[in-house]
Amino acid sequence: MSDPADNNFKAPPGVKVVTSASQLAVDDRxxxxxxxxxxxxxxxxxxxxxxxLTADPGSRDVQNCRIAMVNKGLRPGKIMVAAPSLINTFLANLGSAEDYKQIQQEVAEEISSQQKRLRTLVQEAIDADVSDIHIEVRTDVCRIRFRKYGELYLHSEWFPRLGREVAAVAFNKETDHATAHFNPLVPQDAAMPLRLSGGEVRLRLASMPAHGGFDMVMRILSSGRATGTVSLDDLGYTPEQIYIIKRAIAMPHGAVLLSGPTGSGKTTTLASCLHLIKTTRKVYTIEDPVEKVVPTVTQVPVNTDTDDRSFASFGRAALRMDPDYIVLGEMRDEDTANVMLRATITGHLVFSTIHTNSAPGIILRLADMGISSVMLSDSNVLVCLIFQRLIAVLCPHCKIPAVKAKEHQEELHRWQTIFEEDYPKLYARKPGGCNHCNRSALAGRKVVAEVVWVDEKGREFIQKLDILGWERYLRSMGWRTYRDRAMQMVREGLVDPFDAEALIGEMTVTDESKGFDYNIAREQMEKEKARKGE
Ligand SMILES: [Zn+2]
Structure with a gap:
């Protein structure tokens, strides 16, 4: 064996090695x-x-080869150890002798098997009502994790190679990214529309390099299923909040702004609001991308990847189209905010979303974008401000009283001082859940929201940008924050106190007392120390 390809080759002891084609049957090619x-x-x-023929009969490729053969209707025969040089010779001849087109076609089929794998994965995620698919490729394993009701769980483990192939195929073959190729070494993102049996699914892809591999996250924007309208009531809005929103929609002009973190269900709420608009009105929505299809309105997709100003420019264009309502998908800069202002002042009702941490905080965000407080307090402009988050709701079939939950014992006393006579009515997740909830112990997620009607008195605070004073005034008028709402749901036994605290921080007797109690902090630490000492 003089071929350099054979230099590192060591045949297993006692095994006959094929080194030349002459050792094979004449027609066995x-x-x-x-x-x-x-x-x-x-x-x-x-x-x-x-x-x-293989140089390494113990490799995983041999097993994969047998599977591939069965898939193509061939019967796998014996495994023979061959010198790498012989395999290379055969490979070289294959490349020249075979009809190149046919091979290309078969290679294409090979890729489409990864595309099938991708579709199966996405379908599984949709069937499980999952919001995000995490593909975590590392040197030894590829973990597939699904996010459901806000929490990640392990879906399956793949060979890293499969994870790489599926991620590459997703980015290179299925996204609208015409320019870039998937590169696991740099962060990338793209939109991915997929046609599945249930309809068109829209996903957002993002990837990030990681030690030993990379992460790819696919967010499911719309499952393509005809979901019908979800009412604000079903979403979790209270009757008082729905009353305010309906009153806002009935206004001839002004802005209704909806805020919340990414993934807090703003799009769903917006779609529910649009369904409340009379069909005799003309509605334009400017979205990136269109997520929930609403048949009664004109939905305009924009691509902010290619044009940062498209929200604003499409919004201005919509104003010339004789609209009654305009929905600006997201208010992210001064340009878009100015379109909102112009639309309200010219007699339209505008909906938009924005990223803030509270409903009153929307004012500061707009001021930050460069809108003057005089403009913001104009009676034509702001009508209603909404802030929402999502909270996990307990499975009604298996929830257990919190007093009986093992991991809740430490906190029971603290919660007792908060909820007093309602304390025995608190419920908790049952470890392991039941059949109704697929062992998750949860029944889905509901909105916890705060809704502000901007009144004359409120405008005075807005003009001074006095958010704290405004909040104090709102409370005096009976306004409730999303934290109040979350605590209310704990009180009603709908939400595990731990899930509430994960969302709103530690629950307190009254939200009024925002003061930080150092004595409690000291007591907590001492308790913890004592516990560790045991
Ligand atoms: Zn259950």
Whole structure:
């Protein structure tokens, strides 16, 4: 063996090694059906007799090869150890002798099997009502995790190679990204529309390099299912909040602004609001991308990847289209905010979303974008401000009293001082759940929201940008924050106190007392120390 390809090759002891084609039957040559597969792997040759030639009979590729053969209707034969130089010779001849087009076609089929895998994965995620798919590729394993009701759980583990292939195929073959190629070494993102049996699914792809591999996250923007309208009531809005929102929608002009973190269900709420508008009105929505299809309105997709100003420019264009209502998907800069202002002042009702941490905080965000407080307090402009988050709701079939939950014991006393006579009515997740909730112990998520009607008195605070004073005034008028709402749901036994505290921080007797109690902090630390000392 003088071929340099054989230098590192060591045959297993006592095994006969094929070093030349003359040692094989005269007509036993590479099987054309497996040519493309072998050309991709570069370390295996499959013969017409079904014999598999490999330099490493113990490798996983041999097993994969047998599976590939069965899939192509071939019967796997014996495995023979061959010198790498012989395999290379066969491979070289395959590349020249075979009809190149046919091989290309088979290679294409090979890729589409990864595309099938991707579709299966997305379908599984949609069937499980999942919001995000995490593909975590590392050197030894690829973990697939699903996010449901805000929490991640392990869906499956793949060979890292499969994870790489599916991620690459998703980015290169399925996204609208015409320019870039998937590169696991740099952060990338793209939109991915997928046609599945249930309809068109829209996903957002983002990837990030990680030690030993990379992460790819696919957010499911719309499942393509005809979901029908979800009412504000079903979403979790209280009757008082729905009353305010309906009153806002009935206004001839002004702005209704909806805020909340990413993934807090703003799009769903916006769609529910649009369904409340009379069909005799003309509605334009400017969205990036269109997520929930609402048949009674004109939905205009924009691509902010290619044009930062498109929200604003499409919004200005919509103003010339004789609209009654305009929905600006997201208010992210001064340009868009100015379109909102112009629309309200010219007699339209505008809906938009914005990122803030509270409903009154929307004012500061707009001021930050460069809108003057005089403008913000104009009686034509702001009508209603909404802030929402999502909270996990307990499965009604298996929830257990919090007093009986093991991991709740430490906190029971603290909660007792908060909820007093309602304390025995608190419920908790049952570890392991039940059949109704797929063992998650949860029944989905509901909105916890705060809704502000901007009145004359409120405008005085807005003009001074006195958010704290405004909040104090709102409270005196009976306004409730999303924290109050979350605590109310704990009180009603709908939400595990731990889930509430994960969202709003530690619950307190009254939200009025925003003061930080150092004595309590000291007591907590001492308790913890005592516990560790046990
Ligand atoms: Zn259950």
């Amino acid at each position: 590479p099987a054309p059906e497996m040519a493309a597969w072998c050309l991709q792997r570069k370390n295996i040759i499959v013969l017409k007799s079904g014999t598999i």
